[in-house]
Amino acid sequence: MQKAVLEEWNYNWVNGSKIQAAAHLEVWNPASGEMIARVPDLDPAKVVKAIDAASQAFPIWSAKPAPERSAVLEDWAARLLADRTALARLMTLEQGKPLSESLGEIEGAAAIIKWYAEEAKRSCGEIIPASNPNQQLLVYREPVGVAALITPMNFPAATVARKVAPALAAGCSLILKPAETTPLTAIAMFGHLMQTALPAGTANLVTGQPARTGEVLLADERVSKISFTGSTRTGKHLMQQAASTVKRMSMELGGNSPVIIFPDADLDKAAQAVAANKFENCGQVCNGINVVYLHRDIKERFVQKLLPLVQGLRVGPGMQPGTDVGPLIDEKALAKVERLVRDAEREGAKVLLGGKSLKGDKYAGGNFYAPTLLDEVTDDMDIAREEIFGPVAPVLTFDNEEEVLARVNVTRYGLAAYVFTGDFRRIHRMISGLEAGNIGINGTSLAYLQSPFGGVKESGIGREGGRQGLEEYTVLKYVAMTIS
Numbered sequence: 001m002q003k004a005v006l007e008e009w010n011y012n013w014v015n016g017s018k019i020q021a022a023a024h025l026e027v028w029n030p031a032s033g034e035m036i037a038r039v040p041d042l043d044p045a046k047v048v049k050a051i052d053a054a055s056q057a058f059p060i061w062s063a064k065p066a067p068e069r070s071a072v073l074e075d076w077a078a079r080l081l082a083d084r085t086a087l088a089r090l091m092t093l094e095q096g097k098p099l100s101e102s103l104g105e106i107e108g109a110a111a112i113i114k115w116y117a118e119e120a121k122r123s124c125g126e127i128i129p130a131s132n133p134n135q136q137l138l139v140y141r142e143p144v145g146v147a148a149l150i151t152p153m154n155f156p157a158a159t160v161a162r163k164v165a166p167a168l169a170a171g172c173s174l175i176l177k178p179a180e181t182t183p184l185t186a187i188a189m190f191g192h193l194m195q196t197a198l199p200a201g202t203a204n205l206v207t208g209q210p211a212r213t214g215e216v217l218l219a220d221e222r223v224s225k226i227s228f229t230g231s232t233r234t235g236k237h238l239m240q241q242a243a244s245t246v247k248r249m250s251m252e253l254g255g256n257s258p259v260i261i262f263p264d265a266d267l268d269k270a271a272q273a274v275a276a277n278k279f280e281n282c283g284q285v286c287n288g289i290n291v292v293y294l295h296r297d298i299k300e301r302f303v304q305k306l307l308p309l310v311q312g313l314r315v316g317p318g319m320q321p322g323t324d325v326g327p328l329i330d331e332k333a334l335a336k337v338e339r340l341v342r343d344a345e346r347e348g349a350k351v352l353l354g355g356k357s358l359k360g361d362k363y364a365g366g367n368f369y370a371p372t373l374l375d376e377v378t379d380d381m382d383i384a385r386e387e388i389f390g391p392v393a394p395v396l397t398f399d400n401e402e403e404v405l406a407r408v409n410v411t412r413y414g415l416a417a418y419v420f421t422g423d424f425r426r427i428h429r430m431i432s433g434l435e436a437g438n439i440g441i442n443g444t445s446l447a448y449l450q451s452p453f454g455g456v457k458e459s460g461i462g463r464e465g466g467r468q469g470l471e472e473y474t475v476l477k478y479v480a481m482t483i484s
Helices: 002-007 044-062 066-082 084-095 099-119 158-170 184-193 210-219 232-245 267-283 296-311 331-346 401-408 424-433 466-471
Strands: 012-014 017-019 024-028 035-040 126-128 135-143 146-150 173-177 203-205 223-229 248-252 257-261 289-295 350-353 372-375 392-398 416-420 438-441 474-482
Touching: 012 044, 012 184, 035 084, 035 184, 044 135, 044 146, 044 173, 044 203, 044 210, 066 084, 066 099, 066 158, 066 184, 084 099, 084 184, 099 158, 099 466, 146 158, 146 210, 158 173, 158 184, 158 223, 158 466, 173 210, 184 203, 210 223, 210 232, 223 232, 232 248, 257 267, 257 401, 267 289, 267 296, 267 392, 267 416, 289 296, 289 401, 296 350, 296 372, 296 392, 331 350, 331 372, 331 392, 392 401, 401 424, 424 438
Parallel strands: 146 173, 146 223, 173 203, 223 248, 257 289, 257 416, 289 392, 372 392, 416 438
Antiparallel strands: 012 017, 012 203, 024 035, 126 135, 135 474, 350 372
């Protein structure tokens, strides 16, 4: 039984067929510490075969009329929805998030794919008014070519959909490399994609050592586009590697997202929104709140509203009914959160709730950390400067608008920011003043399928979502035509 589980997902998809490898990567359940699967650790030669397949398929797929590309995506979305329960269980098994969150993510991924199925039929060029009566000035929008897509561990289905769907809608062929810690959901999703009318080789999936696999993808001049979601450090390294072949790049990188709460805000609404955002997916959300800035006049009142909401969160294995917060992805992530909280305490921060890893009983073997509130945090502490990526909410205070803007803009990150206030003029000043690619006003939900999402500064390049997400996989061709 155990061997069957281990071997069930031990393949990749290249040129429409399953392939295996002599070497393997192990996939672990973060809630129990048990190995649940092995996947191929492809050698460079097999990664090149995936590029070969995508390169050969590109002229075939890009020539398909938009309605045909749309139909393939619609079919894929329908197949995912039909298998949503099994896919959600697989995601929770490898990633740890509560089963309800996994189910919502599968449904959300299908919605993204369906949206891009429609958007495929809306992508268009432009006619520019000419300077002379015997001229036509035309702008064509064409697929960029072969795209290499690298997805993170925190949303194993949604990030696949947000990259693969617009790439296919635009007419690109592709190679997907999912995170080595959570590859199973992507492999299963591709199994459904392979059942559609997609031409062989158009979409390929490879797993392997990240550095080695990435090096092959980035060095090959046939790969025209890279889309990556992950850390700023890794993103900078990929940019350096991609420079040799001048690839187009889209990158969603690290964040240090603040929430700023003013005295005229609806504090009950703000507390509920902060709790929902901060502790979703055990705090492993790219645009999740990293630091909580409270105006000094309402700090105590707000903390007293937030405390019971955090206390009420139930921590446990994602498969367990009623779980609100699952484990962190691995021991390295757990150690980072432990270090940040420990160092903050040593430097004067006060633990109001949590502040420790959870062991024994239902937590045995897992990477669990208690939902934590920290008070008396200062800007110079690592926990206020680094991306936590864990279930910890550091509380800082401020006295006025100008001060807090200056403090939150110091960071080199610029992914997201949130503001709660009832002052309409202040809203516009904050929108103008905040150095972030995505801003939430009186709410913390940002990532909608019809909206562009991405960062500024060292939080990324390009956008995912919306029509802009499809445009990232296209190039413009300008034609000046003289009519004799």
